[in-house]
Amino acid sequence: MAKVQVLNVAVLDNPSPFGNPFQFEVTFECMEDLPEDLEWKIIYVGSAESEEYDQTLDSVLVGPVPAGRHMFVFQADAPNTGLIPESDAVGVTVVLITCTYRGQEFIRIGYYVNNEYMDTELRENPPLKPDYGQLQRNILASNPRVTRFHINWEGCAEKMEDSENVDPAPNAMLPPSCTPGKAPPLGLVPDNSMDCL
């Protein structure tokens, strides 16, 4: 059983101009006092095509964490536009929030992000070079994809190894390290197949 359960993540300041910092208000519950801090990260997926454009926007330590219910706001700067492929600046991408304990990731929360020009003119005829000043970022806050991983809470076990350990969350958003085809063992059809939209 996970000692830390994420109860809710509220996306603040959404939608907002592309350059605004990300703000997530995280509420979580801890079963017992944690001797070590939790590490939270926000990862911006720069391009759907490849992981190499993933940007870790920020990482924070959260602690001390006694048993109980807690909340905090995780704020991180907008992604570095220089690292985003120009062809992927506009459109749907993903932002991930991950939490690790003792170096082991136990939860991954993914949100779809839609970057769009506010201006209809620009929307219809987007400039070749993306104009980040005109872009609006809209996080699909109502539909987080949560994947939970079983970790060793007592000690620093080696990082999560095989797909056996993947929680059968129905709408799992796989970590980038997961190779395709490894289906979680059980569950219903996820409701997140973007293909079917």
Added chain:
Amino acid sequence: MKLLKPSWVNHNGKPIFSVDIHPDGTKFATGGQGEDSGKVVIWNMAPVLREEDEKNENIPKLLCQMDNHLACVNCVRWSNNGLYLASGGDDKLVMVWKRAAFIGPSTVFGSSSKLANVEQWRCVMILRNHTGDVMDVAWSPHDVWLASCSVDNTIAIWNARKFPEIVMTLKGHTGLVKGLTWDPVGKYIASQADDHSLKVWRTMDWQLETNITKPFSECGGTTHVLRLSWSPDGQYLVSAHAMNNSGPTAQIIERDGWKTNMDFVGHRKAVTVVKFNPKIFKKKQKNGSTPKPSCPYCCCAVGSKDRSLSVWLTSLKRPLVVIHDLFDKSIMDITWTLNGLGLLVCSMDGTVAFLDFSQDELGDPLNEEEKNAIHQNIYGKSLAITMGSQLSSTIIENPEMLKYQQEQQRNQNPNGAQASGPENQTPKLTNVLNGESLEDIRKNLLKKQVETRTADGRRRITPLCIAQLDTGDFSPALFNSVPILPGSSASTQLIPQISSDSSTANSLGLRPSHDPTSTSPNKTAEDNKDSGTAAVNSIGMKSNLLLTSASKIEPMKALDSRFTERSKATLHDNRVKDSSSVKEPKGKDETSSDSEDKIVVKSMTKRKGEMEGAEVVEKRKKGRPRKDAKIMPISQPFPQVTFLLSTDASLLKLPTPSIQKSFSTQVSTDGVTYLEVENEVSVVSGSRLSQLKWSREGREWDTLLPSRIIIATGSSDVVAVACEDRTLSVFTACGRRLIPSIMLPAPMSALHCSGHFVMALTASATLSVWDVQKQTALVKNESLNPILSGTDATVSQSFLTRQGVAVVSLSNGKTYCFNSSLETWNLIADKQDSLVQCADFRNCVSSQDALGSMGPLALTQGRNLSAGRLASRLSSMPHHLQQGMTLAFLEKQLASALILLSASEYRHWLLIYARFLVNEGYELRLRELCQDLLGPVHKSSSSSWETTVLGLRKRDLLTEVLPVIGQNLRFQRLFTEYQDQLELLRLK
């Protein structure tokens, strides 16, 4: 007997070690192995009991699952009051679960709606003491203690009133303790262990009563559990695995001398679990046969490692039924429904079976009274009596409840106030937040949260603790909450599109589960050797599993593609679709035709009234001689003229006051305002003028009217004057005319003012009430026919309440008010009413209540109430009859206060009503009352619930009623339920 294996009850194929049906029979819990942890699941009972519910997709099967146990769960047990669930597992922990107070299903963060927990059960307590796997847990009768046993050879007795306090650790077993059972009378607890012994412990001093070893000497420690059971009459204790002549048995131990002369024989392998039916039965009397006194008997189910189940009646030498090959592996636990006719069995193979008996098979269950009589016979005390008189041993489940109880004690015994000190009071949950609301905290969280830098320069945030653990239910407002920062239209636009998509995906994914083979048919298994049912079902379940896992492959592709352009294109399409489905405005035809009708009706009634009244006026033209004026006493308010009413109902007439030369009346409640009338003060161009004079504290005004004044009256806001020529004039308190003279259909019989309201009773027995400020009619020429016809009564008194409700008292002792929204006359008081005579609620009236009882209702009922109480003392009525009459009377009072719009009286009677319900134990009515006062917790447009009643906020009223409820420990769950909900609403 019917046998069913509900294939949907499973832990994904993992073993199920324990099953327990909730005392209310609506749900059951299973415990066992989860994916990588222990698992507790709460299931809905209805789909097990009824096939149509099983097929109905809208009825949830799984209510909640909890995977908080770190390792396999060996035992789940509901408390007797149904409020808690205890679970013990290989992680050495005992967890106590409680249903979270908020209502309605909520999803686990990030999970799809289909897997949402319909009910929220939260771990409220983790009990740590055992140093080894916890094998069994058991709640004592009345939930005073919770016992747990473990492979650490000990038994822990927890104080269920003060978790995690341990009352006693029972040490003495020298092997793994694998089963526990409480004596239903509460005197003993028995345990069975791998050390070839069964021990009975006294609850009085927690010492060993007896140690039984002989039947177990041949046993090997081969069973996972040894769940023993005590019979509901307390006479027999039946062990799990025992041996007799090297055959496995279930040993029967008699309470009387702990003799071990009998056993249940027949299972081929060790008995793992024994469970007595909670009911005691007696033989069903068949029609025709002579009723002979038969001994009550008990019923017991025995499960074994040989995968078979036997059900025994203590009146039969042979088992009632034996079912072989019910499972693929050992039976692990058995639970009976509270009515004693249903039985759930679970197995190591990860399935459960449900057996449904009929009364013909088991016999007639004794009701609680008969059961208590048996206890009374055997033990000299009945359990029910114990429960009633020793309420002090009931657990107080809520700190608020405790507070009220303590306050009550303090009030009753002011000298002993020191004894129940404030240190006993549990601090309120909200203290964690220092009185700040969650919303406030959220608004400033970013600014307020403490952020530091670690030595290596990394950001470190100290999270804000918003609730301590184990305090139970904190604000549910948190779940699925939306950000407070200004939201966006764009984000909401996206929602419908995604959700519609998810619904189709879900329906696709679920289709395989409706495969015909998976719907377990209810098959009768009268032939015990028939194992066909089980086989069919297990196949059904397997195919089910295959299908679900197959259907999973598709989404993986979708995820892998990492959001292609295609998804964006469809996104736009859907938006267009959404906007096209805008609602069309409603037609207006209906309303206009409606109002036309009303106008027609109004004009017709007016004309009729005018014709009737004309004759009466003619008679009165003459009046009195002028001379009398100076002799007449000035003050003569409301001359009562008795006028015989026509017995002919169609020609009702009310008395009209005679015209006086001059009179004066005192108006308005402050008592210093006078109205003086002098008729025929002067004659100007042939018409006689009358003068109306108003005075208050030296200020005065006067006005002249062209006709003689019959009645003058006023309130603090208006003055109304009725004249001989059937006109009614209304002035403000300053003398300004508010409306041109109103032409009345008949001469005025009585005229009243209250606030802005004017009420007129005409001689033709019609009633009108106007709001002269808004210039609207509340009551239009309403006939008194319904209340006067068929009686010889006449109007003895009439008045208008401050809220503009017209009240008419008749000479026959009945009082009516006219309700303008129902357009009915409502009886609000009746001096002859036997309910009034017999209602006795004296002990529900507190001294402070006297003030609240002032109002129109009290005015009409007068001193009848006290008279009624006297009468009740004289009559020798059976209690239940009087109880019913009092209830009916109080409800009538409440309804009357409501219709009179008398807020203070409504509150007054509401509190008396609540006290009466609490004293007399009317739980259903109390619940209905609370529910109405609380209203729906979630706002919805469809609900017609009003937040206020007569200007009183309903939830404030509930806050007043709750302490009343809190005075009776019987209702503590009700109290807690509504207290929690109120608290939640406050936090929202």
